[in-house]
Amino acid sequence: MNQFLQQLINGISLGSIYALIALGYTMVYGIIKLINFAHGDIYMLGAYVGFIFATKTGMGLVPTLIVSMVFCAILGVVIEMIAYKPLRNATRITALITAIGVSYFLEASTQKIMGTSPRAFPALLPKGLIKLGKVTITYQQVFILTITILLMIALQFIVTKTKIGRAMRAVSTDTDAARLMGIDVNKTISFTFALGSALAGAAGVLVGIYYSSITPLMGLVPGVKAFIAAVFGGIGIIPGAMIGGILIGIIEALVSGYGSSLYKDAVVYVILIIILVVKPAGLLGKNIREKV
Amino acid sequence: MTVLETKNLTRNFGGLAAVSNVSLKINKGELVGLIGPNGAGKTTLFNLLTGVYEPSEGSIELLVNDSMKSIGGLKPYTITNLGIARTFQNIRLFKELTVLDNIKVGMNKNIKYGAISAILRLPKYYVEENRVHDEALKLLEVVNLLDKKDELAKNLPYGEQRKLEIARALATNPRVLFLDEPAAGMNPNETQELTNLIRQIKNEFDLTVILIEHDMSLVMNVCERIYVLDYGKLIAQGNPESIKNNKKVIEAYLGED
Numbered sequence: 001m002n003q004f005l006q007q008l009i010n011g012i013s014l015g016s017i018y019a020l021i022a023l024g025y026t027m028v029y030g031i032i033k034l035i036n037f038a039h040g041d042i043y044m045l046g047a048y049v050g051f052i053f054a055t056k057t058g059m060g061l062v063p064t065l066i067v068s069m070v071f072c073a074i075l076g077v078v079i080e081m082i083a084y085k086p087l088r089n090a091t092r093i094t095a096l097i098t099a100i101g102v103s104y105f106l107e108a109s110t111q112k113i114m115g116t117s118p119r120a121f122p123a124l125l126p127k128g129l130i131k132l133g134k135v136t137i138t139y140q141q142v143f144i145l146t147i148t149i150l151l152m153i154a155l156q157f158i159v160t161k162t163k164i165g166r167a168m169r170a171v172s173t174d175t176d177a178a179r180l181m182g183i184d185v186n187k188t189i190s191f192t193f194a195l196g197s198a199l200a201g202a203a204g205v206l207v208g209i210y211y212s213s214i215t216p217l218m219g220l221v222p223g224v225k226a227f228i229a230a231v232f233g234g235i236g237i238i239p240g241a242m243i244g245g246i247l248i249g250i251i252e253a254l255v256s257g258y259g260s261s262l263y264k265d266a267v268v269y270v271i272l273i274i275i276l277v278v279k280p281a282g283l284l285g286k287n288i289r290e291k292v
Numbered sequence: 293m294t295v296l297e298t299k300n301l302t303r304n305f306g307g308l309a310a311v312s313n314v315s316l317k318i319n320k321g322e323l324v325g326l327i328g329p330n331g332a333g334k335t336t337l338f339n340l341l342t343g344v345y346e347p348s349e350g351s352i353e354l355l356v357n358d359s360m361k362s363i364g365g366l367k368p369y370t371i372t373n374l375g376i377a378r379t380f381q382n383i384r385l386f387k388e389l390t391v392l393d394n395i396k397v398g399m400n401k402n403i404k405y406g407a408i409s410a411i412l413r414l415p416k417y418y419v420e421e422n423r424v425h426d427e428a429l430k431l432l433e434v435v436n437l438l439d440k441k442d443e444l445a446k447n448l449p450y451g452e453q454r455k456l457e458i459a460r461a462l463a464t465n466p467r468v469l470f471l472d473e474p475a476a477g478m479n480p481n482e483t484q485e486l487t488n489l490i491r492q493i494k495n496e497f498d499l500t501v502i503l504i505e506h507d508m509s510l511v512m513n514v515c516e517r518i519y520v521l522d523y524g525k526l527i528a529q530g531n532p533e534s535i536k537n538n539k540k541v542i543e544a545y546l547g548e549d
Contacts, residue, residue, distance in 0.1 A: 154411065161421070162410040163396070163403045170386045170397040177384040180342055182372035182401040182464045191407070 002134040007257035013141040015249015016148035020203035021226035022241035024196025030172040030236035031192045037099040040223015041106035042197045046072045046204025047214045054122045061124040068205045069198040076197025077190045110216040118215045121208035144206050234282030295320040295500050301350035310336040312524040323501045325515030333524040334504045342378050343368035377466035379457040381473045387446035395428040398463030435459040451482045471503040475510050
């Protein structure tokens with residue numbers, strides 16, 4: 001039982017980071033139906049920006065998070081403007097391949113500028129343990145979970161209770177109608193990229209702290225995992241990405257704890273396949289039947 | 293006073309002129325009907341006037357701050373912001389949003405707070421959101437949908453979806469309102485109710501209304517003036533009585549003998 005609780009806590013804190021990345025995938029997909037494969041690399045750049053800022057200035061967690069989130073938000077908007085906007089009316093596969101290209105570009109540029117070897121991320125959070133019976137929780141886990149939950153609450157608030165959130169939801173249901181109701185669609189899409197990328201930037205810093213090491217290719221695996229999390233929960237659905245991310249984190253932790261960490265990815269993929277066979281639109285997705 | 297004017301407006305699709313050399317003049321406060329057989333180019337004309345399509349030739353001018361401004365080829369949201377709103381022939385509500393949120397999306401352009409005041413929840417955010425909330429409720433009251441405000445738009449019955457589209461268009465605070473077949477699929481009772489609604493909002497919101505409609509009883513009943521399109525060209529205009537007896541119009545609808 002203790003073992004189970006322990007793994008559950010580990011899983012939730014790791015999963016909440018997947019969820020942060022997954023939110024960016026799902027929001028961008030929701031609004032322009034693009035799987036933004038460069039999203040994992042924005043997360044990686046978030047970690048690097050945090051790393052540079054924290055080591056150069058010696059400042060703490062909150063300023064590092066803010067700088068990294070702002071940088072990634074701007075980067076997301078610029079990428080959208082340069083790489084995706086000209087392809088707005090092209091086929092979806094074209095945009096998808098462009099996204100893969102952007103991903104390679106970001107990885108290679110980071111390798112060129114920062115070198116290929118791992119960097120040690122400064123410890124921005126106090127090291128320490130809280131013991132509850134036989135279950136231990138690190139301070140880091142508490143902070144990571146608190147920050148991700150705060151960010152998710154903020155996101156949920158923006159999406160459901162503000163004018164730009166309503167515009168995002170309107171554009172994602174019917175772009176043309178939204179345009180005719182006075183919504184600036186381009187601005188709304190830019191904002192969506194900014195929001196998703198800022199969350200990825202935050203995730204980058206948090207992962208840097210969690211594993212205390214970052215590399216230019218660190219975005220690959222979590223990027224794919226977060227994409228799976230988004231599909232898992234139902235792509236395009238915001239709460240789906242949160243649930244999907246946390247579930248994948250828990251599954252991974254439980255498999256590593258009870259079986260072998262070698263199998264954790266395999267189990268995640270098998271469960272994904274089962275879910276998609278049973279509920280093709282994901283956990284929270286609605287299956288839309290074609291009317292004949 | 294002229295509020296909307298087109299001169300020689302033309303739109304080609306490939307070799308086909310869907311709208312050809314159409315010159316209209318709409319006066320402030322008028323209720324104008326646009327009729328014509330299927331495929332005559334009525335919706336294309338609406339799409340040109342609301343910025344969905346760019347004109348191939350000709351001009352569109354809208355009265356903005358007491359002078360005529362060319363709006364041909366402007367982006368749809370810019371045109372909406374200049375005071376033109378519309379509904380759609382095949383209903384295009386934001387289906388997954390609540391009735392209330394559909395209205396609020398329409399009001400978006402008139403909500404004045406930035407992302408920062410929203411995230412930090414500054415007083416400005418609350419003031420503006422409360423104002424928008426109250427105004428949205430008032431609009432729902434006008435179309436009699438107040439008790440449905442928290443339902444998803446897709447769950448409304450058909451007639452109420454039509455009414456919600458009208459309310460959403462009103463939410464953009466228009467001076468000119470285009471209604472694309474508002475009575476399509478309605479029974480005679482609903483059509484009567486709609487007729488009253490159109491008259492009511494025209495007066496209450498000081499609107500100029502242009503409507504496409506196939507239900508002749510509605511058109512003849514509410515419209516002060518009617519334009520008739522056939523094969524993309526204007527073939528007649530005038531008051532309902534003269535249109536009813538116009539030979540060209542009868543030919544267009546029934547064919548020549």
